[in-house]
Amino acid sequence: MFILKKFQHLLVLTFLCQTVHASHIINGDKAPVNSMQYMVSVQSNGRHACGGFLISEDFVLTAAHCNIPKPNLVVVGNQNIRSSNIRKINIQYSCVFPDYQNVGSGDDIMLLKLSEKVSNVNAVKTIPIPNFRNFTENQRCMVAGWGKTESNIYSNDLRVAEVKIINSQVCQKAWDNTLPPNVICAGGFGTTKGFCQGDSGGPLVCDGKAVGIVSFNRNSNCSYPNAPNIYTDISMYHSWLRCPLKDKKCCCATQVGSAGIMDCLSTFLFFNVLACLGQTVQGSDIIHGEKAPANSMQYMVSVQNKQGHTCGGFLVRQDIVVTAAHCADDAPVHVVLGTHKLSKRNMSPVNIEYFCRFPNYTAVGRGDDIMLLKLSRKFPLNNRVKIIPLPSSSNANLKDDQNCSVAGWGKTETNHVMVDDLRVVNVSILNPQLCREKWGAGFPPNVICAGGYNTDKGFCQGDSGGPLVCNGVAVGVVSFNKLNNCNYPDVPNVYTDISKYLQWINNIVKTNKCVS
Template identity: 55%
Template sequence: MRSLQKILLLHVLACLERLTHVIAIIHGKKAPENSMQYMASVQDNNGHHVCGGFLITEEFVVSAAQCDDSSLTYVVLGNHNLKNGNHQKIKIENKLIHENYQQVGLGNDIMLIKLSEKVKLGHGVEIIQIPHAEINLKENQVCQVAGWGTTKTHGKPVDELMVVDVSVIDKQVCKEQWPDLPANVTCAGGYKTNKGFCQGDSGGPLVCHGFAVGVVSFNYYKNCNYPNKPNVYTDISKYQQLLCKTSTSHSCQHNFTFFAGIMLSLQKILLLHVLACLGRLTHVIAIIDGEKAPENSMQYMASVQNNKGEHVCGGFLITEDFVVSTAHCDEHNPTYVVLGNHNLKNGNHQKIKIENKTIHENYQQVGQGNDIMLIKLSEKVKLCHRVEIIQIPHAEINLKENQVCQVAGWGTTKTHGKPVDELRVVDVSVINPRVCKEQWPDLPANVTCAGGYGTNKGFCQGDSGGPLVCHGFAVGFASFNYNVNCNYPNKPNVYTDISKYRRWIDEVLEKKKFPKTFFCVKHLK
């Protein structure tokens, strides 16, 4: 508890309007359409935007405690333009404010909003992950903040979501500028720059490397053109216990499902060998009937290349120095991993040499399961707006039949076609495991089926290893398909189910002495 003198001082400052907690985005730009789909507009009973927020589960939104008002009634998700009626508007069921919150500027400025019903996750609405352990942001690290508030001093709120880059400020420097800085906060933007937040949208997230690490809390005065003190955010990692206990009993479980490798019978192995020899199992896979991936999307995608710089497989980044791909990609002698650009002909990317590869010990060949490989990079990637990490489930997942997910790659777009330079992405629907088993009698364990069956959308020659992404999680990756007919695939596409290999992945990371950081991840339903 702060001293009475400090509390009184903060009260006086607030009355003088030197602490500003109705905040917005200054010197930013319109957020790209397919980005930041976790952003929420918290609105009153008249449908007016009051505060920002962000979705952390299907029924919980995080915002700032200062936003609490008896008039708060709805949360709107699914559209960056608040005037566009194509969104989900859900009634607020309950609000939980931190028990030690008093007023803006004194800390503990965090509120959890319980929705009256689960949101429909899809193209316009996604969950953002929050750190499960305390985070150490580097000074000058570039993050993002977004909101619908004013874009200049004494201006009016905007209808379209705006976003701006802000740099993290050293805590000691922030403390010097804010002598009464509360505990458990992060400072970024506003100080010695004209970029940051101002009147219009508190409650919005500070996003660093794809994680919501802070909640917009307060600023200094109402001068948005030349802010002279750091912008202050609630450090969400310091409130993990509150969020995990309240939002869902599954949020912070770390009970991993132990993988038990089961060898196929000799008959099945022989049969699979025959099928492979006949070319009926295809494991060089690409995207059929898709479209170019939006520039600011899927920034975890990796091109695994040989020593000639030729693309041989897809992959995806799960830590700063580890990429996941398929075990059968090792046949192509991969040497480099390229990240940071959807166009492989564009030299503006990070090309990193592969240090070593770890293939699952029970892998034999494509079609027999355990088709997973971890690629250790020779150096850590530079995380930025073009390179991000994608999260993988920490517990087993239950994907619903017909659930729409995405798969991406650089391979051919038609039968016997040539690989493409620009990343392609396509929606695929999850197939019931029983139906998949009927079509693949010798289907290996620990796989997921999606696309290809009864549809002309899926993968084909060119890019195995690419992730199957559902609600922002990499839940699987392309393993094998049937024949080389990409126009009318007649069997389900098969992916390795990554959640079944979570323990194996953690063991590999541990052996490579990678410092694990656990995140608050729930079951996908």
């Protein structure tokens, strides 16, 4: 089914005379001197192939489709790529996002590791990338490149065009609902400007941050394209980017972000304790629970990537789901609502328009493990789909030994496969001080402990991102546990305390955009 959808998508692109890459700057202006010093010309055999941009001293971000033909060097520090004083730096290796298949199918993002560091001097700067999506419809942004001009000749001088962010639903409709997830639409629709006037791999820059990467457009009428231009949404790949930037190698795992010396030392000690204990820093199992009763827990959501179920979540508004921040590591693309049984054939997945991860989150086990998913459309509430309330104040007012519940589609026994039916288990709230003592140094703040201690139940029997529900209110988000002895863990299971993030959640719900 997945292969069929890919085929249909590429067939539609072909039918619409769509080019699945962008290579032109039309109706733009020559970039001002001493501006956009982060811009890079990605070259193959001495010829300009793509744009790119410096996000660190030795890493360039560009589009995955720019890997063909294989680039071997970049030009930095000059807006004229034919100048006699250009600086060329060899590419040591490239890291293509693992799920990338072809341009037009999404995940069009790649890192280039340079053979040497580029110093931040007047001619060369880096550009920051966002931790979360933070732009609005009709916001004015910029795109630049060395692509073709109105006369269909490639430009030696960097050119820049102003574009506006386009509503994602309008964009999907203009593209006949064939767009992949995790993209941004800007320009190229009802205008003479866009990255049909851009350059593959170049950045979409909003408020001084690179928020998108030039990916593909409809090229049948380049001066006045009739569908928005498409960029890869960088914020959706923040976890993946963090690993190669830190470890200087291509990898898929999420790594701990940068921190101060004492913070790093504390984290190092905590994660070593977890390792010694056989701790996995995510919850993924339901053990000794029961099949959820019909017509119950209608707020439960299955968060899924291209391969299927990865995390739990719960509906708090018709188009907003709460889940764990570490669930972004699995590159979710849509959610399934309104069913306890994931194999039902009549399920209608709803695409994720964007996600907002709490800005201070760095890694599971360090706290702040909470994320909101903004859906592409509002899901109607009925007897199968309902929302669940959140705490009304910044204190969850939980009592020791209070009886609550946790649910998910996780495993039923250690090392067993995921289940098809939603399962639920009752857990008891544990004293915070006792929990902190059992976990030891480095235990994060703003968490709730429930189950998984002197019991055979808990979210070691839960599902990452699912809710801890007490008195009909979602008070916690499944975060991490100790999995060495899943049936009878000897430390409490840990949830993110939702009450401590209410202001952040309410700001996003009110403004419909990610906020810090």
